[in-house]
Amino acid sequence: MDFFPTEEQKMVQQMARDFAEKELKPRAAEVDATRRLPLSVLKAMADLGMMGINIPTEYGGSQSGVVSYSLAMTEIGKGCPSTAVTMAVTNMVAEVITAFGSEEQRAKHIPRICGGEYPSGAFALTESTAGSDPSAMKSVAERWGDEYVLNGSKTFITSAEFAGVFVFWAKTDKNAGGGGISAFLVEQGTPGFKIGRNEEKMGQRGSPTNEMAIEDCRLPRNALLGQEGEGFKIAMMALDGGRIGIGSLAVGIGLAAIDYATDYAKNRIQFGKPISSFQAIQGMIADSFTELEAARLMVLRAAYLKEKGVRFTREASMGKLLATETANRVCYRALQMLGGYGYIKEYPVERNARDCRVTTLYEGTSEIQRLVIAREILGGNYV
Numbered sequence: 485m486d487f488f489p490t491e492e493q494k495m496v497q498q499m500a501r502d503f504a505e506k507e508l509k510p511r512a513a514e515v516d517a518t519r520r521l522p523l524s525v526l527k528a529m530a531d532l533g534m535m536g537i538n539i540p541t542e543y544g545g546s547q548s549g550v551v552s553y554s555l556a557m558t559e560i561g562k563g564c565p566s567t568a569v570t571m572a573v574t575n576m577v578a579e580v581i582t583a584f585g586s587e588e589q590r591a592k593h594i595p596r597i598c599g600g601e602y603p604s605g606a607f608a609l610t611e612s613t614a615g616s617d618p619s620a621m622k623s624v625a626e627r628w629g630d631e632y633v634l635n636g637s638k639t640f641i642t643s644a645e646f647a648g649v650f651v652f653w654a655k656t657d658k659n660a661g662g663g664g665i666s667a668f669l670v671e672q673g674t675p676g677f678k679i680g681r682n683e684e685k686m687g688q689r690g691s692p693t694n695e696m697a698i699e700d701c702r703l704p705r706n707a708l709l710g711q712e713g714e715g716f717k718i719a720m721m722a723l724d725g726g727r728i729g730i731g732s733l734a735v736g737i738g739l740a741a742i743d744y745a746t747d748y749a750k751n752r753i754q755f756g757k758p759i760s761s762f763q764a765i766q767g768m769i770a771d772s773f774t775e776l777e778a779a780r781l782m783v784l785r786a787a788y789l790k791e792k793g794v795r796f797t798r799e800a801s802m803g804k805l806l807a808t809e810t811a812n813r814v815c816y817r818a819l820q821m822l823g824g825y826g827y828i829k830e831y832p833v834e835r836n837a838r839d840c841r842v843t844t845l846y847e848g849t850s851e852i853q854r855l856v857i858a859r860e861i862l863g864g865n866y867v
């Protein structure tokens with residue numbers, strides 16, 4: 485067992501850290517206030533190889549592996565969670581196409597994702613009546629000759645308004661439950677594919693979360709990703725990997741909050757002393773760093789297993805559950821350490837707490853992670 489990152493992993497982590505410090509952190513409050521993510525930042529990240537960290541170089545990726553991806557995601561999450569979630573979804577889409585796409589689909593889309601020609605990818609699974617239970621989706625794809633005709637709607641789709649390509653799920657067999665779902669690749673601007681409003685959110689406000697309406701959208705047969713009926717499996721496999729990304733991101737937000745609060749505690753004087761000299765505050769610092777470190781190790785283990793080609797469903801869900809719940813607790817503790825100032829927008833911890841909140845909701849709520857973990861354990865996938 486080796487806990488030391490490789491030279492390449494250290495390099496990717498350092499590059500992401502430098503980028504986050506220089507380019508993201510100074511603008512994070514503005515991104516939150518204006519709800520606008522500069523697309524030039526996403527392009528700069530693509531140029532640094534961050535939109536395809538675990539993608540083979542033959543498709544324009546960095547091929548640096550899943551551990552590197554997790555380390556980079558934590559750094560970007562520290563700097564700007566809205567940017568980090570965009571990076572997470574984009575890497576996830578690139579990986580889904582790498583894993584399930586035809587050679588034609590890979591050659592067309594992956595270099596554009598990794599190179600930044602597409603500002604991002606999007607993952608269009610959720611519907612208003614199908615959140616935790618995607619098998620209840622109502623979007624349909626009917627075969628007409630050499631085409632599929634798609635109808636339906638999606639909700640809460642990250643980056644839909646600027647994504648270059650969507651993985652879009654619809655039922656090709658309405659009577660087959662999850663087994664009737666298929667996945668498609670749809671390009672931005674395809675007729676019949678309409679992007680709706682950007683939801684007004686509590687946090688991660690720079691990352692657009694759009695509604696979508698799909699009306700008689702005609703796609704050629706080669707837009708199908710994988711086989712008909714394989715969509716549910718594709719979504720679940722993608723989400724396993726995605727959970728490593730969100731766990732890593734959450735660790736980053738928690739670290740940003742507690743780093744700030746720790747510095748604050750060294751300088752804030754009450755009762756004639758820095759508040760960091762009080763044991764109650766020291767306990768908050770110690771607990772926060774300890775819990776975040778445990779969560780980070782669990783997420784990195786899931787990343788390591790994925791990189792080694794070992795089944796990692798249980799570890800990814802455990803890592804996401806622990807990291808997101810821990811990071812939320814740490815953000816609230818950090819806010820408490822700032823006293824009343826923690827509640828004021830001028831201080832970043834208020835934003836950290838808002839940005840962190842969604843991490844226990846998307847890519848499977850904490851309750852769904854517990855279902856997955858229990859299913860894996862009860863099914864004997866426990867070593």
Ligand SMILES: Cc1cc2nc3c(=O)[nH]c(=O)nc-3n(C[C@H](O)[C@H](O)[C@H](O)COP(=O)(O)OP(=O)(O)OC[C@H]3O[C@@H](n4cnc5c(N)ncnc54)[C@H](O)[C@@H]3O)c2cc1C
Pocket residue numbers: 573606607608609610612614615616617639640641642643685693842845846847848849850851852855
């Ligand atoms: C900011 C944001 C960005 C998002 N981005 C995307 C995206 O890019 N693509 C995409 O497809 N989706 C996206 N989502 C959707 C997200 O994945 C869903 O919101 C999430 O899966 C939960 O679904 P729901 O909101 O419909 O909640 P529901 O499924 O209605 O759940 C409501 C509550 O019931 C609980 N619950 C549900 N089923 C069970 C059960 N079996 N056992 C115990 N408890 C249960 C849940 O844990 C939750 O507490 C995003 C959501 C948000 C908020």
